[in-house]
Amino acid sequence: MTNKLERLQKVIAQSGVTSRRKAEQLIIDGKVKVNDEIINTLGSKVSESDKIEVNGVPLEKEAPVYYMMYKPRGVISSVKDDKGRKVVTELLGGVTERVFPIGRLDYNTSGILLLTNDGEFANLLMHPKHEIEKVYVAKIKGIPGNAELGQLKKGVKADRDVLKAVKYNILSTDKTKNTMIIELTLHEGKNKHVRRMMEGLGYPVMKLKREKYGMLTLQGLQPGNYRSLTPKEVKQMRNEAIKIVE
Template identity: 80%
Template structure:
């Protein structure tokens, strides 16, 4: 944060503690102090020199960082796991900031996973209304026909959800092995979205990879490696989300 004044809820969100919306609730609920004084006004602005305490814990003002990881299969999209499974943050050797994943990829799913300590940025990309494109490539068991594939855009019912793909593209099919490789573009990110959607049609996913997230691709990365996003890439992702909203 610079020396200019920023809204208190924005500063809390950027620290990675929580989203801006939840930060606003913390302020209203009397859980935030600035320079030792309780603050409950949402319009309050603070500077870099102000001391902020949230839930009796001093706010650590880290410089916002943004990373893209090529998540391999066999890792949990979390910072810790009570079952002792490997977590994605273990792959970020040399990253000292307390970063967390933006959304998640399943244990058996590989591909692009973003990590940051900027809660506001994370909330912007994860919120359903922002509809940032995410492109997956799935290998499925069985070869669906045109009517079944078109159902992907109409929606597949699974539990209490209607799961959709914005578009699909069949990359290849193997009649001998009874498999198909299909590219799916999603704008939502419900739990196990692709796997549940395809299972709902009767074509279970055998292998799944997220190859594109907004303007970002896996070019130059191998499974288990990562890189920092450039300022231009961060701006593009932020602008992409905001343009969709507008």
């Protein structure tokens, strides 16, 4: 946050505490204090010097940071795990800010994972109806035919969901091992989307990697490595998400 005045709900969302919409509800419910005074009017503005409390907890004012990680398999996309498994934040050596992952990659899925302390940015990228394009590469057991592959774009029923791919591209097939490697492009990101979609067709995923997130790729990173996003990349991702949502 800079020295200029910012809307209170925006400052709360940027801190990573919650989304802007939930921050607005907290304000309405009288759960937010500024300089020890309850603020329940939307549109109130604050400066960097103001003391803000949400549900009695002081808001920590950190400069926003943005990282891209090549998440390896066998790591949880979380800041903690009640089963004691390794979490992605343990791989961020030297990062002092309280960052969290934007969305998830399954325990056994590798690839691009974004982390930030900017809650507003995270919620923008995870907009429930219009998510940024993501590209996955999956190795599957079995070799589906054209009719079955066409079902990916029409939608595959899994539990109460209909899971779709925007497009697909067959990278290779191995008739001896009865496997296929396929590239899948998604716009939405439901829980275990690719795995459930392929299992719904009868072709379980053996290995899965997210290779692209919007305009970001894994170029230059090895599993377990991470880097800061450039200001230009942050701006491009934000603009892409805003354009999609609007």
